[in-house]
Amino acid sequence: MGAVRRFAAGACCLAAISGLLSGPAVCADRESVPALIVGVQDDDRPFAYKENNELKGFNVDITKAICKQMNRVCGIKPMSRWDLKHELKAGTVDFVVDGWTSIDDAEAGFLYSHPYYRSRDVFITADSSQTRLSPTTIAGKTVGVLSETAGEKAVNEHCASRGAVISTFMNNREIFDAVAAGHVDVGYVEGYAAYTHLKSPEGFAMNPVGLLPGLAYEFSERCIAVRKDRGDLLSAINRAVDEAKLTGRYQQISLTYFAFMNY
Amino acid sequence: MTEEHRASPAPAAGPGRRRRGISLGRFLMVVGVPLLFILMMCGSLYLRTVGQVEQASANIVLQAGPQITRVQRSLINIENLKHFLTLMRYTTDERSARRAYIDAWSILAESVLDRFSTNNELFYTTLYNVETMWTARQRLDAAQEELFRAWNRVYSDAELTFVRDGVKNVRLHEFRPTHAAVYDISEAGTDELREIVAGYRTMFTLECMAQGGPQKACERLRGSIAGFRRALNEFDKERGDFLRVSKVIDSDVETLMGTLTQVEINGFLEEITDISSHANQSKQLIVIFLGGFMALAILLTVAMLFIVRPVTRMAESIREFRAKGIAPKELPKSPIFELQELQSVLPLLFTDMQSEKERNAVMTVERDALRSETLTDPLTQIANRRALELFKQEPRSAYGRVVVMMVDIDYFKHFNDTYGHRFGDEVLREIAREIRDQLRGRDQVFRYGGEEFCVVLSESSEDLARELANRIRECVRQMHPKFLEQCPTKLSVSVGVSDITYWTGQESLDALIEQSDQALYRAKRAGRNKVVFYDVE
Numbered sequence: 001m002g003a004v005r006r007f008a009a010g011a012c013c014l015a016a017i018s019g020l021l022s023g024p025a026v027c028a029d030r031e032s033v034p035a036l037i038v039g040v041q042d043d044d045r046p047f048a049y050k051e052n053n054e055l056k057g058f059n060v061d062i063t064k065a066i067c068k069q070m071n072r073v074c075g076i077k078p079m080s081r082w083d084l085k086h087e088l089k090a091g092t093v094d095f096v097v098d099g100w101t102s103i104d105d106a107e108a109g110f111l112y113s114h115p116y117y118r119s120r121d122v123f124i125t126a127d128s129s130q131t132r133l134s135p136t137t138i139a140g141k142t143v144g145v146l147s148e149t150a151g152e153k154a155v156n157e158h159c160a161s162r163g164a165v166i167s168t169f170m171n172n173r174e175i176f177d178a179v180a181a182g183h184v185d186v187g188y189v190e191g192y193a194a195y196t197h198l199k200s201p202e203g204f205a206m207n208p209v210g211l212l213p214g215l216a217y218e219f220s221e222r223c224i225a226v227r228k229d230r231g232d233l234l235s236a237i238n239r240a241v242d243e244a245k246l247t248g249r250y251q252q253i254s255l256t257y258f259a260f261m262n263y
Numbered sequence: 264m265t266e267e268h269r270a271s272p273a274p275a276a277g278p279g280r281r282r283r284g285i286s287l288g289r290f291l292m293v294v295g296v297p298l299l300f301i302l303m304m305c306g307s308l309y310l311r312t313v314g315q316v317e318q319a320s321a322n323i324v325l326q327a328g329p330q331i332t333r334v335q336r337s338l339i340n341i342e343n344l345k346h347f348l349t350l351m352r353y354t355t356d357e358r359s360a361r362r363a364y365i366d367a368w369s370i371l372a373e374s375v376l377d378r379f380s381t382n383n384e385l386f387y388t389t390l391y392n393v394e395t396m397w398t399a400r401q402r403l404d405a406a407q408e409e410l411f412r413a414w415n416r417v418y419s420d421a422e423l424t425f426v427r428d429g430v431k432n433v434r435l436h437e438f439r440p441t442h443a444a445v446y447d448i449s450e451a452g453t454d455e456l457r458e459i460v461a462g463y464r465t466m467f468t469l470e471c472m473a474q475g476g477p478q479k480a481c482e483r484l485r486g487s488i489a490g491f492r493r494a495l496n497e498f499d500k501e502r503g504d505f506l507r508v509s510k511v512i513d514s515d516v517e518t519l520m521g522t523l524t525q526v527e528i529n530g531f532l533e534e535i536t537d538i539s540s541h542a543n544q545s546k547q548l549i550v551i552f553l554g555g556f557m558a559l560a561i562l563l564t565v566a567m568l569f570i571v572r573p574v575t576r577m578a579e580s581i582r583e584f585r586a587k588g589i590a591p592k593e594l595p596k597s598p599i600f601e602l603q604e605l606q607s608v609l610p611l612l613f614t615d616m617q618s619e620k621e622r623n624a625v626m627t628v629e630r631d632a633l634r635s636e637t638l639t640d641p642l643t644q645i646a647n648r649r650a651l652e653l654f655k656q657e658p659r660s661a662y663g664r665v666v667v668m669m670v671d672i673d674y675f676k677h678f679n680d681t682y683g684h685r686f687g688d689e690v691l692r693e694i695a696r697e698i699r700d701q702l703r704g705r706d707q708v709f710r711y712g713g714e715e716f717c718v719v720l721s722e723s724s725e726d727l728a729r730e731l732a733n734r735i736r737e738c739v740r741q742m743h744p745k746f747l748e749q750c751p752t753k754l755s756v757s758v759g760v761s762d763i764t765y766w767t768g769q770e771s772l773d774a775l776i777e778q779s780d781q782a783l784y785r786a787k788r789a790g791r792n793k794v795v796f797y798d799v800e
Contacts, residue, residue, distance in 0.1 A: 118373075119373065120372065120373060120374075122372060132391070132394070191369065191372060191373060195365055195366070195368075195369040198365045199361070199362045199365045199366070204358070204361060208365070208368055208372070211372060211387075219374075251336070251339075255339075258369070259343055259347065259366035259367075259369055259370055260340045260343055260369065260370045260373060260375040261336055261339065261340065261375065262336075262373060262375045263336070
């Protein structure tokens with residue numbers, strides 16, 4: 001019994017000493033390891049946007065939470081949606097937090113993390129006489145959609161064949177402007193961006209007018225993208241995403257920007 | 264005893280006879296085999312059920328974390344939805360109501376309340392009802408604006424008319440329009456509006472009557488009051504629509520909440536129900552199992568009473584019969600057919616065995632007598648040559664050193680020829696008796712043939728053989744039987760003695776006989792009445 005106590009006391013002392021030594025070592029590691037460069041969009045409410053010269057948004061906060069979870073220093077680099085893809089390919093950014101899915105850019109061949117949010121695209125319109133839209137009532141309408149996305153595939157598959165004219169845009173802002181100006185009858189926009197815009201003063205003239213329920217790409221699991229040769233980084237990101245969900249940090253961020261949380 | 268059994272044999276259970284009892288074979292087929300089968304089935308089912316209980320428990324443990332998280336998330340989202348719907352309904356700020364509408368819409372559109380496809384219809388129905396409520400709210404807002412405008416018209420008309428016509432003492436300030444007071448969709452709010460209308464009417468009527476003339480002024484107010492009433496009716500209608508949709512939404516949300524909670528806990532409930540049903544199943548199986556074992560115990564007890572005990576008793580009877588030769592008077596009765604059959608034939612068997620035993624005893628006596636006759640020389644009453652042959656073949660374990668002596672009566676032919684065969688027979692009888700008298704109990708004497716005797720000395724020695732041989736020779740020489748009185752010649756015998764050797768079977772005895780025969784021949788040649796030992800030289 002005495003031997004056991006002595007052993008336990010020794011183990012406690014050893015643990016305490018190693019704890020004292022390992023603290024500074026971790027800090028030193030964090031500083032010595034080069035910072036990760038993370039790409040986000042520069043004007044994409046509510047995901048990444050500048051307000052009072054400060055970068056804000058859901059993707060920005062998620063990036064910070066993941067980097068903290070990974071114990072890495074990260075530099076967030078805002079850029080256009082198209083630059084994100086090129087910079088990730090070129091390796092000038094380590095990973096991109098922009099809600100991509102494997103459907104969006106299958107040919108690019110990136111690796112995708114565990115989903116960090118899940119959303120659907122919705123139809124919006126500025127035409128107050130417009131009522132509920134569906135693939136069957138969309139004939140003759142001009143539909144604005146983000147190019148090279150699951151949304152574009154969906155409207156091409158389910159609306160173009162029914163007589164809708166599809167018009168593609170480079171980012172959500174362009175679609176909102178086109179809808180407001182009446183250049184397109186309806187916009188088919190990623191839901192989270194649409195809700196934020198509809199709640200803003202500029203979006204008050206618009207309304208949500210329908211969904212594509214039960215069809216392909218109805219919901220998309222949105223992921224963080226890394227280059228194919230960064231499998232180790234992807235594993236670390238996955239662990240960080242899972243831990244953020246478990247600790248409640250994810251839900252906290254989610255409710256800051258949205259009316260709900262989906263994980 | 265034998266006669267008793269023969270006289271009253273046990274009742275035979277023949278096919279034509281009606282038997283009382285049960286068949287062991289049929290009993291085992293009808294009860295034992297199905298019981299065993301049921302027990303085996305129960306055992307395997309029990310093991311399977313225990314496995315299922317384990318699986319279901321493991322599922323609960325595995326699913327508990329994610330399910331609890333999902334329940335928490337769904338509850339938070341639905342609370343948010345309720346909050347936004349309340350804002351949509353009650354806020355006077357149009358922008359807040361609009362934002363609340365978009366948020367409520369997004370919660371339902373994103374299906375974040377749950378991920379179960381079975382609820383999608385409910386989500387979409389609720390979503391469309393929220394859209395309808397938003398439209399109703401917008402129409403209600405418009406109706407309220409119109410009402411407010413109508414009220415203002417009445418008020419300004421009244422003010423203008425009263426001032427123009429000089430009507431005094433009218434509490435007009437009590438009816439000053441206040442925007443915030445109008446927008447109240449509760450019943451109380453509507454009543455208040457109705458009171459305003461009634462108040463105006465009363466006031467104008469009373470004042471007009473009191474003034475006794477400003478009938479015209481009252482007439483002028485009728486138009487704006489009618490407009491106010493129309494706006495109020497329109498507001499009432501829109502408010503009714505809005506309330507109706509609100510109630511539908513309330514019901515939808517209640518259903519959603521109930522369904523979600525139900526769906527979320529259904530996962531647990533299914534597993535728990537599964538466990539409970541498996542546990543009940545295993546309880547039933549245990550009951551069947553215990554029942555089966557009890558039945559088996561009863562079966563074994565019955566078997567002990569009706570099979571084992573009678574069989575044991577029968578075995579004891581057979582043992583007793585073998586030991587004492589006494590057949591049992593009565594055997595224990597068994598209700599088992601097969602044992603009854605056995606019990607019915609057992610006394611017959613005893614009887615037969617008894618008879619056989621008695622016949623065997625008689626045969627043994629007869630056989631012994633016959634054997635004795637066959638192996639005994641009838642004249643001398645000693646063992647004959649055949650007995651010697653059998654003696655040689657009998658296995659012996661401890662016979663020790665053996666010596667064979669051949670004893671031959673000297674001049675026996677002479678006695679036989681001279682005094683007759685009867686005399687010769689007497690001589691043979693007397694000498695045989697004399698030889699036998701001289702030998703020890705373990706020694707054997709055989710009449711070898713004619714007047715020749717073969718003596719086998721076991722556990723002997725050379726000195727003993729010499730002593731015995733000489734004693735026989737001397738005793739024969741000294742014999743004086745009555746029948747010898749007429750004979751002047753004395754009787755004598757020649758004895759040939761073999762080497763002493765260890766008994767190894769027939770071969771060694773044959774060799775010794777040969778040796779003693781040679782020695783006898785030498786004794787004869789040496790003059791008779793001699794004892795000669797075998798000498799190789």
